[in-house]
Amino acid sequence: MVVDELSDAEVDRLFQAFADATRRDILARALVSDYSVSGLAAHYAMSFAAVQKHVAVLERASLVTKEKRGREQIVRVHLDGLRRARRLLEEYEVIWRQRVDRISDILAEEEGKSPS
Amino acid sequence: MVVDELSDAEVDRLFQAFADATRRDILARALVSDYSVSGLAAHYAMSFAAVQKHVAVLERASLVTKEKRGREQIVRVHLDGLRRARRLLEEYEVIWRQRVDRISDILAEEEGKSPS
């Protein structure tokens, strides 16, 4: 029933990509409009190469893709990655809810057996 | 309007915590039932100390808390952390949606101005 089967390594890369403020900011910028790598780099107090590496991390996590436009490389968000990460977290919450429900059921049953 | 204001460092820790398969598994186990640290450690092909460190990472990320019970330390999930992470990812999707809507509006307006 689970449609998007991600390997552990893929999920690792996905969350690892989110685990850095610069990368989250890059993602946020790329979400609202198109940026080239150097266009993004202009916003950060670090070298172009560093930003390039951050984009590479996002790319390996399937969160963005790069599209060549002339001599520039446009970074565009790949929404699927984002959705998958979000769904994974939702699944954890579902598990929690199921547990709560299960415990409620057990308590209800116990009460039915010996109403104190 | 943003209720849960997380610092960059907090969010870093949150996603960093998810970025390891062992930790995600620990979290999943702790979600479905109560486990002591050694009870968790029994499931993994690594030392107790290693598992202990993983739990510590989850704890620093506010994803779990430990509760002393006799000589054991019970690991319980702190649902808030989970919810916050999920909401953050949802916010990115919202931003994306807003962008799509904005572009649609612009296109609609352009069409209104000079219907080709």
Added chain:
DNA sequence: CTCATCTACAACCATAAGGTTGTACGTTAG
């Protein structure tokens, strides 16, 4: 009381992560 259990933590090691600078190469503007 004594011993096994559970935990905590320090010290150490190998590798990964995040940053730097430097070099090289395709592309576009003038």
Added chain:
DNA sequence: CTAACGTACAACCTTATGGTTGTAGATGAG
């Protein structure tokens, strides 16, 4: 054509991460 721009990538450094072993302190079982 030439110069500037955008990119790619290698080499290097420092610190963080994920693992190990070993030691030591509480606590519970017998």
